[in-house]
Amino acid sequence: MNCQETEPLLGAYADGELDLIRSLDVERHVEECAACAAAAESVRTVRRAIASSDVYAAAPPRLVERVRESVGLQKPVVRRPSRRLWSMAMAAAVSLFALGVGWQMVAERSAARTAFAHAVVAAHVRSMMTDHLIDVASSDRHTVKPWFAGRLNFSPEVKDLAGRGFPLIGGRVDYVDDHPAAALSYRAGAHTVALFEWPLGGGTSGVTGAWTDRGYHVRCWTVDRMQFCATSDAQEEALRSFVEAFGSMTAAPATTNQSP
């Protein structure tokens, strides 16, 4: 292939939209042609810029309420975390007004948080699409936890939750929201729960909240300067149980039965 043939296909190539044969042809040409390689790279640059910025606008809570009311949906009980966040946001907005900064910052922080939740879901979905859920397959945390040594510069929390109905499947390393992260996989019935963990750098307070993004539920919390994000396409109740189980379990599993 020459530049003239390749050039119109570069966008589709960078988007993964070309069939295998043409994609290989383009790749061969791009390996030899700096100009076309640069053009393909600029597509990825635009993608990264958009993905890493806060330009994605998430629905403000008042819109969510308005829609739910219009279609006759009750206020869901499990929305409690979001409502607490909403009233915290209100309080923050009032004090921000006093500083003369304005309402927009609150809305944009909300957008940033939703983009964060989306990044978590994207990492999980990617791993499932490429069939790459785990690199160390073991239900034994004494095998999984040390596996991360030398692969991450922190030691992740790996808990045995089989007694609570969430057996450990294994782990891998992933990269979420610009953080190298431990990605643990747990089974929840017919579904998988992905738990991402990474340490919080100095100055950042991490993200806490609950979202639903493209059919996946996400719950994030921080403990002892570690960020935890759990996501699954299981029922929201199941994910909530998982998070509770993880939070209540000390690293060594109790030998007596605990009531859920």
Place this chain on the structure above:
Amino acid sequence: MQDDRTARFERLVMPHLDAAYNLARWLTRRPQDAEDVAHDAMVRAFAALEQFRGGDARCWLLQIVRNCAYTSGRRNRRGGEPIGDEAAELPGREPDPAEQFADADERAGEAARLHAAIAALPGEFRETLVLREMEGLSYQEISQVVGVPIGTVMSRLARARGRLVEALRRREADGVRGGGR
């Protein structure tokens, strides 16, 4: 049967409200218009839920959002120009001293530049870029939502990206000349 429909709507369509709002935001001129468009689209989707026979609920919903945005645009405009040819009024990002990130000013500057560059794109380029880069739709799905052949999707995307890269280079140069922030 109302309960069944409501339950089905909550399960299939509500999860895509963010996507609906985001697309509406980039197709309209003011945040309030975006909220109204997203809300109207959701209500229309609810009314038409029986017609949705499975497949991608998000694509189906985004088609409705787009129709609502263009209808409301025509209503609000006398001149009859297609909506979105003028840059949408989108919130600028002022650097925030209360921001927790250490490199707040720089990130705010970059995001603001990107924001403005996307907003300045002509409507058909902007919507294609938003559907591709923010919603992750495939060319086939974009073609379905926008109602044009895949070839047109590809060319609009290429031109949108080209303009964006140009605009970002220009704004970056301006920022440096102006002393940066």
